[in-house]
Amino acid sequence: MTITNPKKVAIIGGGCAAVATAFDLTRPERQGEFEVTIYQMGHRLGGKGASGRDAETGRIEEHGLHLWMGFYENAFRLMREAYDELERPEGHPLRNWYDAFVPDNFVGVTEKKPGNQWDNWSAYFPPAAGLPGDPLSERNPFSVSGYVTQCLRLLRTLLLSVQDKGHIPPVGTGNEGVTVAATSLITSLISTVRSDVYGSAARAGRYGQLAFGALILEAISAFQWLAESLSPQSDLGPVTTLLDRLSAAIQKQFDLLIAQDDELRRIWEIVDVLLAIVRGCIKEGVLFSPKGFDLLDKYDWRDWLGNHGAKQGTLDSAFIRGSYDLLFAFEEGDVNRPQLAAGQALRGAMRMFFTYRGALFWKMQAGMGDVVFAPTYQVLRNRGVKFEFFHRLEHIGLSSDKSYVETLDFTVQAKIKGGGEYDPLVDVKGLECWPSLPVYDRLTNGARLKKRKWNPEVEGDETSVGSKQLKVAEDFDFAILAVGFGAVPGLCSELIEADPKWQRMVANVKTVATQAFQVWLEEPVKDLGWDDPPINISGYVEPFDTWADMRQLIKVEDEKPEPKAIAYFCSVLPDSQIDEAAYTTVRSNVVTFLNRDVGYFWPKAVDEAGFRWGLLAGTDDTSEDAIDSQFWTANTSGTERYVLSLPGTLEHRISPLDDRFDNFTIAGDWTGCGHQAGCVEAAVMSGLLAASALYDRPDLSRIVGYDHP
Amino acid sequence: MNMPEDNIGSSGRLRRPKPERTEPRRNILGAFLQNGERRPQTAAPTQSGLENHPLGLQPDAETGQPPRIASSQNQEDIQAASDVIDRHIRDGKQYEIPVEDGMWSRLSSLTGGLDNADLADLAKLLTRSYSELASVWVEIAGKLRETINSSPSGSTGAPSSSSVFAAPALFIQSPLKLTAKVQMFADGSAAKMQPLMPETGKGEGLSEVSFADDQISIFVPEGTATGRYHGLILSETGTPIGTVSVTAPEQADP
Numbered sequence: 010m011t012i013t014n015p016k017k018v019a020i021i022g023g024g025c026a027a028v029a030t031a032f033d034l035t036r037p038e039r040q041g042e043f044e045v046t047i048y049q050m051g052h053r054l055g056g057k058g059a060s061g062r063d064a065e066t067g068r069i070e071e072h073g074l075h076l077w078m079g080f081y082e083n084a085f086r087l088m089r090e091a092y093d094e095l096e097r098p099e100g101h102p103l104r105n106w107y108d109a110f111v112p113d114n115f116v117g118v119t120e121k122k123p124g125n126q127w128d129n130w131s132a133y134f135p136p137a138a139g140l141p142g143d144p145l146s147e148r149n150p151f152s153v154s155g156y157v158t159q160c161l162r163l164l165r166t167l168l169l170s171v172q173d174k175g176h177i178p179p180v181g182t183g184n185e186g187v188t189v190a191a192t193s194l195i196t197s198l199i200s201t202v203r204s205d206v207y208g209s210a211a212r213a214g215r216y217g218q219l220a221f222g223a224l225i226l227e228a229i230s231a232f233q234w235l236a237e238s239l240s241p242q243s244d245l246g247p248v249t250t251l252l253d254r255l256s257a258a259i260q261k262q263f264d265l266l267i268a269q270d271d272e273l274r275r276i277w278e279i280v281d282v283l284l285a286i287v288r289g290c291i292k293e294g295v296l297f298s299p300k301g302f303d304l305l306d307k308y309d310w311r312d313w314l315g316n317h318g319a320k321q322g323t324l325d326s327a328f329i330r331g332s333y334d335l336l337f338a339f340e341e342g343d344v345n346r347p348q349l350a351a352g353q354a355l356r357g358a359m360r361m362f363f364t365y366r367g368a369l370f371w372k373m374q375a376g377m378g379d380v381v382f383a384p385t386y387q388v389l390r391n392r393g394v395k396f397e398f399f400h401r402l403e404h405i406g407l408s409s410d411k412s413y414v415e416t417l418d419f420t421v422q423a424k425i426k427g428g429g430e431y432d433p434l435v436d437v438k439g440l441e442c443w444p445s446l447p448v449y450d451r452l453t454n455g456a457r458l459k460k461r462k463w464n465p466e467v468e469g470d471e472t473s474v475g476s477k478q479l480k481v482a483e484d485f486d487f488a489i490l491a492v493g494f495g496a497v498p499g500l501c502s503e504l505i506e507a508d509p510k511w512q513r514m515v516a517n518v519k520t521v522a523t524q525a526f527q528v529w530l531e532e533p534v535k536d537l538g539w540d541d542p543p544i545n546i547s548g549y550v551e552p553f554d555t556w557a558d559m560r561q562l563i564k565v566e567d568e569k570p571e572p573k574a575i576a577y578f579c580s581v582l583p584d585s586q587i588d589e590a591a592y593t594t595v596r597s598n599v600v601t602f603l604n605r606d607v608g609y610f611w612p613k614a615v616d617e618a619g620f621r622w623g624l625l626a627g628t629d630d631t632s633e634d635a636i637d638s639q640f641w642t643a644n645t646s647g648t649e650r651y652v653l654s655l656p657g658t659l660e661h662r663i664s665p666l667d668d669r670f671d672n673f674t675i676a677g678d679w680t681g682c683g684h685q686a687g688c689v690e691a692a693v694m695s696g697l698l699a700a701s702a703l704y705d706r707p708d709l710s711r712i713v714g715y716d717h718p
Numbered sequence: 719m720n721m722p723e724d725n726i727g728s729s730g731r732l733r734r735p736k737p738e739r740t741e742p743r744r745n746i747l748g749a750f751l752q753n754g755e756r757r758p759q760t761a762a763p764t765q766s767g768l769e770n771h772p773l774g775l776q777p778d779a780e781t782g783q784p785p786r787i788a789s790s791q792n793q794e795d796i797q798a799a800s801d802v803i804d805r806h807i808r809d810g811k812q813y814e815i816p817v818e819d820g821m822w823s824r825l826s827s828l829t830g831g832l833d834n835a836d837l838a839d840l841a842k843l844l845t846r847s848y849s850e851l852a853s854v855w856v857e858i859a860g861k862l863r864e865t866i867n868s869s870p871s872g873s874t875g876a877p878s879s880s881s882v883f884a885a886p887a888l889f890i891q892s893p894l895k896l897t898a899k900v901q902m903f904a905d906g907s908a909a910k911m912q913p914l915m916p917e918t919g920k921g922e923g924l925s926e927v928s929f930a931d932d933q934i935s936i937f938v939p940e941g942t943a944t945g946r947y948h949g950l951i952l953s954e955t956g957t958p959i960g961t962v963s964v965t966a967p968e969q970a971d972p
Binding site for chain 1 (some may be wrong): 730731733735736737738739740742743744782
């Protein structure tokens with residue numbers, strides 16, 4: 010049965026949140042209840058995740074580095090459903106979702122050592138049971154018990170990683186020491202068990218020098234003691250005292266050992282963080298707060314850990330610094346002002362490390378546009394979703410009583426040749442891809458637009474072939490704003506004026522600009538001095554703190570001769586560097602980084618004069634100008650800026666479920682979506698919430714992690 | 719399809735349905751029962767069958783198979799570790815408190831007024847969590863023990879038939895009557911001795927230790943607090959290869 014009088018939904022924006030909303034609203038089981046139209050500025054879907062292909066080389070050009078994490082349950086579920094529904098033919102380069110996403114078990118951080126020296130810490134995270142997006146079984150991994158069990162598995166991995174040394178980059182001499190230290194100390198614990206079977210676990214814990222297992226056992230005992238202590242006359246003192254004592258005892262033992270063993274020190278830093286978390290959660294009353302981890306969002310993550318006993322060395326460790334890099338968590342892009350809400354950081358860390366399925370990271374085997382937005386576009390098209398490209402929203406108009414959205418005003422940027430819908434995709438080696446620039450010959454006056462290399466996504470572009478106003482009850486019943494947060498204040502002036510919640514949101518939620526560059530090299534990174542497996546490594550020096558080895562993309566690009574390596578770098582871009590010359594500034598940052606800093610990763614890529622520019626593929630130029638043959642970007646426009654999770658601000662995010670305006674809602678990783686961080690998973694969760702806002706009886710339980718503490 | 723009347727405005731336009739809620743449920747039940755799942759289908763550990771393993775051990779998370787507690791090589795050690803956990807759980811039973819008791823009332827108020835059935839579920843899940851942890855702990859112990867037995871020095875070596883390693887001599891200088899033990903758990907030439915720390919983690923350790931000519935010397939002064947002290951024996955590379963334990967008895971009144 011198909012519903013004959015569907016509700017018309019206008020979705021503005023075409024990023025992850027918008028696509029997730031449209032995907033959910035048009036599920037076959039809804040029997041055509043919603044008629045969806047997506048209005049998209051410019052020529053492609055993707056928002057901050059949009060990627061394009063260079064018209065000549067097929068090179069992938071991204072806004073930045075996008076890695077999917079193994080806990081992106083909602084996002085992976087969407088992708089798996091889309092690929093299944095698409096039923097691509099045999100031989101297609103990305104036929105199934107598992108062709109498009111490949112497990113990546115290595116993650117690394119760089120850490121600064123005395124004397125301005127840097128060192129790598131590369132960790133191998135073993136495959137975890139299941140695959141992201143699998144149905145949740147009765148043995149739900151997203152639970153406290155799941156967390157703690159995974160925590161133990163992580164510690165076990167750290168202890169047993171010595172058996173996988175073949176896979177782990179060497180960190181100098183003394184690796185055997187870790188093996189024997191860890192195993193022998195556990196053995197001593199076991200010896201105690203043998204000699205004193207009826208001794209308590211606490212006693213056993215004190216015996217070992219490191220005794221990780223007993224440590225955790227004691228922590229769990231603490232939970233039992235917690236319940237015991239919850240009598241009206243008592244407080245939580247005994248539990249925290251136990252943890253403090255335990256921490257002090259373990260620290261004392263560690264101090265004797267870690268001074269001479271970097272790897273042991275790093276393990277200790279993780280244990281120290283875990284202890285601070287347990288201690289902090291108990292002291293702050295997180296366990297029984299109806300606000301869950303949100304209770305901690307007023308604190309900065311490092312400050313909070315420090316307040317609960319984490320050592321300064323741990324707070325300065327690459328492990329913690331990397332968590333800020335991962336979320337571009339620098340206020341106004343100033344790397345001297347790291348700020349990250351503790352509750353969300355904790356939630357994110359727990360989900361990232363303890364609930365991943367399959368692999369910690371999943372690497373896309375083509376551009377984000379190719380892997381994510383082309384197949385979802387095709388599925389949505391097949392379902393009857395309409396796409397209005399080249400539609401830039403200018404204003405959202407409210408009704409006179411300010412209770413609903415009455416009009417949506419657009420600038421139409423281009424006309425489609427011959428009328429009808431714009432066909433946005435191009436073929437690159439058999440794969441449907443988004444081009445970096447419009448397919449001009451599908452547009453009216455395409456030759457002229459091509460000549461001026463018109464880019465409809467550039468902020469301030471005033472190219473227009475007309476305007477369009479959508480009216481409620483005529484053109485749409487419901488409107489969903491799913492653009493980047495940076496564009497919201499400019500589009501929503503009436504909503505902001507009408508509602509204090511909106512005023513608080515725009516006053517408090519902040520974004521940051523980012524910068525990124527990609528280089529294609531004529532030599533493999535192994536020949537440049539990087540001997541380890543392909544890696545994603547963070548925590549390095551600015552202006553580009555993160556490097557990802559993207560060699561897997563060589564086969565899907567179309568450059569001749571083929572490059573031997575592809576590398577992506579990214580970081581924040583300070584607000585102080587944002588002006589009309591930002592693009593040129595980023596070029597200068599790239600040159601500086603390659604000359605001065607990249608030698609740490611690729612020692613043979615530099616000589617006394619700096620970077621060997623002749624290494625860059627796609628040009629015969631061996632001077633610094635060779636950089637112009639590569640790709641870089643300054644993501645400074647409102648829709649491109651990355652949303653920050655600043656302390657004290659997350660409570661001001663408005664939920665897509667909020668019904669202040671009764672025919673309107675929002676979607677995006679900047680909304681109150683349950684996972685308040687800038688990432689694909691948050692965007693998809695928000696999209697599912699926005700769709701749920703239009704349902705009579707929404708089932709929020711299907712949004713994995715929404716009700717996470 | 720008909721829209722509910724309250725979703726249709728006077729102008730004939732549609733309105734969104736009233737949301738049941740606009741915020742996530744963040745309380746502790748969300749931690750255990752994700753996505754509003756109110757009653758777990760998986761029973762808490764019971765007292766019979768495999769499900770009735772005395773520890774309440776759950777099947778392996780990855781294979782769904784019953785937990786493998788021991789191999790022929792490490793059975794004794796692992797069983798011993800298992801026994802400790804078992805004992806711990808049994809000890810915990812004395813803390814079992816009826817739902818009606820005060821603690822549960824207190825807990826209920828802290829969790830926003832959970833009913834008794836919820837609290838009972840919570841208790842079961844806590845127990846289950848503990849038993850899951852226990853199973854992992856046993857697994858860790860087993861794997862590590864296996865590692866030690868098969869490759870004690872990190873070499874490629876075949877499994878060692880002996881777990882006995884050469885121990886250095888121990889010389890203790892003290893006016894007290896002490897008991898002491900050297901335990902070697904890895905091969906290697908002893909070269910250093912770390913200060914001995916009190917088992918309780920409190921108070922002074924035994925810092926006057928030295929190593930020379932394959933002999934460990936420890937001075938335990940008069941007035942040393944009663945208790946057990948432990949220290950690591952290190953190889954030349956700083957690798958721990960054994961422990962020394964010294965027990966200072968209660969001193970008789972003068």
